[in-house]
Amino acid sequence: MTTTAVTSRAPGTRAGHSGFGRLLRAEWVKFRTVRGWVIGMLVALLVTAGVALLDHSACGGTVVPGGKVITGVGCAAPASGPGGVAVTDSFYFVRQPLAGNGSITVRMTSLTSGQGPAGLQPWSKAGIIITASTRPGSAYAAMMVTAGHGVRMQYDYTGDIAGPPGTASAASPRWLRLTRSGGTVTGYQSADGSRWSVVGTVRLAGLPAVVQAGMFAASPGSYQSSSQTLGGSSGSGAATVAAARFDHVSVTGQRAGGGWAGVAVGGPSPGTGFHRAAGAVTVNGSGDIAPYVAAGGQPGTSVEQTLTGAVVGLIAVIVVAAMFMTAEYRRGLIRVTFAASPRRGRVLAAKAVVIGSVTFLAGLAGSIAAVVAGERLLRSNGNFILPVSAFTEVRAVAGTAAIVAVAAVLALALGALLRSSAGAVTAVIAAVVLPYLLAIIVLPAGAADWLLRLTPAAAFAIQQTTPAYPQVSAPYTPGNGYFPLAPWAGFAVLCGYTALAVGLAVVALRRRDA
Amino acid sequence: MREALSAEWVKLRTVAGTKWLLAAVVVATAALSAIADAATRCPAGRCQVDLAKTSLTGIYLGQAMVVILAATVISGEYGTGMIRVTFTAMPRRTAVLAAKAAVIVGLVLAAGTIAVAGCALVGQLILPGHGFTTAHGYEALSLGDGPVLRAAAGSVLYLALIALLSLGAAAVARDTAVAIGTVLGLLYVVPVVAALLGNSSTARHLQQIAPMTAGLAIQATTGLRALPIAPWAGLGVLAAWAAVALLAGGVLLRLRDA
Numbered sequence: 001m002t003t004t005a006v007t008s009r010a011p012g013t014r015a016g017h018s019g020f021g022r023l024l025r026a027e028w029v030k031f032r033t034v035r036g037w038v039i040g041m042l043v044a045l046l047v048t049a050g051v052a053l054l055d056h057s058a059c060g061g062t063v064v065p066g067g068k069v070i071t072g073v074g075c076a077a078p079a080s081g082p083g084g085v086a087v088t089d090s091f092y093f094v095r096q097p098l099a100g101n102g103s104i105t106v107r108m109t110s111l112t113s114g115q116g117p118a119g120l121q122p123w124s125k126a127g128i129i130i131t132a133s134t135r136p137g138s139a140y141a142a143m144m145v146t147a148g149h150g151v152r153m154q155y156d157y158t159g160d161i162a163g164p165p166g167t168a169s170a171a172s173p174r175w176l177r178l179t180r181s182g183g184t185v186t187g188y189q190s191a192d193g194s195r196w197s198v199v200g201t202v203r204l205a206g207l208p209a210v211v212q213a214g215m216f217a218a219s220p221g222s223y224q225s226s227s228q229t230l231g232g233s234s235g236s237g238a239a240t241v242a243a244a245r246f247d248h249v250s251v252t253g254q255r256a257g258g259g260w261a262g263v264a265v266g267g268p269s270p271g272t273g274f275h276r277a278a279g280a281v282t283v284n285g286s287g288d289i290a291p292y293v294a295a296g297g298q299p300g301t302s303v304e305q306t307l308t309g310a311v312v313g314l315i316a317v318i319v320v321a322a323m324f325m326t327a328e329y330r331r332g333l334i335r336v337t338f339a340a341s342p343r344r345g346r347v348l349a350a351k352a353v354v355i356g357s358v359t360f361l362a363g364l365a366g367s368i369a370a371v372v373a374g375e376r377l378l379r380s381n382g383n384f385i386l387p388v389s390a391f392t393e394v395r396a397v398a399g400t401a402a403i404v405a406v407a408a409v410l411a412l413a414l415g416a417l418l419r420s421s422a423g424a425v426t427a428v429i430a431a432v433v434l435p436y437l438l439a440i441i442v443l444p445a446g447a448a449d450w451l452l453r454l455t456p457a458a459a460f461a462i463q464q465t466t467p468a469y470p471q472v473s474a475p476y477t478p479g480n481g482y483f484p485l486a487p488w489a490g491f492a493v494l495c496g497y498t499a500l501a502v503g504l505a506v507v508a509l510r511r512r513d514a
Numbered sequence: 515m516r517e518a519l520s521a522e523w524v525k526l527r528t529v530a531g532t533k534w535l536l537a538a539v540v541v542a543t544a545a546l547s548a549i550a551d552a553a554t555r556c557p558a559g560r561c562q563v564d565l566a567k568t569s570l571t572g573i574y575l576g577q578a579m580v581v582i583l584a585a586t587v588i589s590g591e592y593g594t595g596m597i598r599v600t601f602t603a604m605p606r607r608t609a610v611l612a613a614k615a616a617v618i619v620g621l622v623l624a625a626g627t628i629a630v631a632g633c634a635l636v637g638q639l640i641l642p643g644h645g646f647t648t649a650h651g652y653e654a655l656s657l658g659d660g661p662v663l664r665a666a667a668g669s670v671l672y673l674a675l676i677a678l679l680s681l682g683a684a685a686v687a688r689d690t691a692v693a694i695g696t697v698l699g700l701l702y703v704v705p706v707v708a709a710l711l712g713n714s715s716t717a718r719h720l721q722q723i724a725p726m727t728a729g730l731a732i733q734a735t736t737g738l739r740a741l742p743i744a745p746w747a748g749l750g751v752l753a754a755w756a757a758v759a760l761l762a763g764g765v766l767l768r769l770r771d772a
Contacts, residue, residue, distance in 0.1 A: 036692075051707055054707070054711065054716055055711055055716070056715075056716050057711065305710060308706070308707055308710040308711070309707070311703050311706050311707065312699065312703050312707065315695050315696075315698070315699035315703055316695070316699075318695060319691045319692055319694075319695035319696075322691050323689075323691045323692075326691065330593055420690075421689075421690045421691035421694075422582045422585065422586050422589075422590075422690045422691070422694055423582075424691075425690075425691045425694045425695050425698070426578050426579075426581070426582050426694055426698065429578070429694075429695070429698045429699075429702065430575065430578050430698075433698075433702045433703060433706070434574065434575065434578070434702055436706060437574070437702050437705055437706050438546075438571075438574060440706065440709050440710070441705060441706075441709045442550070442571060442574065443550060443553055443571070444553055444554055446553060447549065447550065447552075447553030447554075450553075479709065
């Protein structure tokens, strides 16, 4: 007899180091040799991708309840602003060319409703603007007085700097000034025309030598938020017109010829225009200069709409992940597992790594297929997809896979904690899927927001690709795809619950008999 | 059949989880309803809120407990191997399934009635304080009102049908996790997909055939014209789902080895 038969370990491997690697391998073999679980993963992958193909929404078509859908009409895509973001750019502009550095100063003495029963909106705005051109989507910086949000400096559609509160009237007029120096525009405001304060200084990329400077007015479509409307609040969009009166208009710098001329940027609309009398200019404008928001009945689809199927795939993943743990208890295999590897926390860790990796890959493959196929289908039906940066799109796709993976680990941990697949599966579905369902179609917006802050369903925020813009009134509700938490913060909520469950499961595994 | 019924009743009565799950049905339903009531406010009046439906929101959560209860009645026996003893003692397998269905429906009807009564009580306590008063044109929730009674009684029936659907699905799946995952997926996920698909005809068809959105149409007391499906027709859709699941379960029980 020799002593070589005592060890079965391959020469050169160390016990402590290779221990976890072997554990991983053992758990991986357990996973891949159960046919039902592998099929479950394939089902998850296929439904994640397949649901995107159910989306036959067609822009420009009308839906008659119970009737036929008219398709193929298509919708015009909104203008594209600096940085590629979709923008609303329509306002009335009284302008003149300004070459090189210079400034424009006005006194604004009123902001009133031009026409229409809807009246001024909180974000009805008028003031002065320096813009690269009159083409929609041009780079700009503007100083303005709004009907409900005080003096603001806004630039390049998404930028919004608050100035002092209050509106403009004959009794308390508002002085506004913009100065251009190279690529930099500075906005000033004053109550009396002598003491000026800076509201903001912004750098605009791609400002040409000759810019357009002048006065503008814009007023977005009427919107009434109704937080009690279930299934996402709705807004109505009757056009409104804002009328603003300016005097003490002065422009310094090199004028590139021509006097004041009016132009309806983004196309003419009724009731807009300007007239000059007794040294004053009155501008009537409609529309908005702001980022484009699709919520509230405006056409446009977000990328994340193609990722809907992940919720369906998630169910299959939760079932498989819970069984990956509970099946060991049901069959008594757990005693063999713990006899072979007495460090129980490590066993759970190995299982978590295996199920997390497998579900992440299945979720990722499904999500990529869903986005690629879904975008194609949506575009072919005349929809336009709101442009987002590549990083945002990757975050939504990889984030979806990460939700699937972390939810799987949560199901695994609850399976270890409860030792019952009924409890684990129901708990995870009730914690991740049910709050999401309640938030988007059942509860009023306020309660829906709290549900998506406190429950693991907050993680779906990682799919949101278009932010909610405070300078645009719209129904930013979960039903319309707007989450109360930032993408990564929402995902962190799910991770927190999962970490807690894993911690409790480790304690329970160590204390209990197997 | 009487022996089968009494055997199933003894089995279900003596399992520790049953009374906790029945209590959970009541507590979960009333608790979620209370949250929904508390979240619904109408200080100025004239809000388009369906008070009966809001008060019965808890069914969304309560049904999950019903699914566990009904699915484990049969999948639990497969998990422990008890099913072989059951079928040895009672070789008529469809009779076993029928007895299980009768016992579980009886229990769920009882628990569901208490849960819905709790919802009505919670609604009567909370909603008037949130602006839903007769002065604002809202009548107090009363089971004497025809549509409200239909919503309340229909919700109890809904839970019973969910129990039958789960029992049938568990008889097919023979595994607790798969059965519960399938049923809860069918209930919760289809409405999410329909909602995210937006205002398309696909979404409307999904809402008409999905067991939860169709079945819960029974809870609507206002805006019936805008519903994807009429209240009783919707409950009928759910009943069809339950019937198909039970039928498939019964046939497979006869055909397969235990």
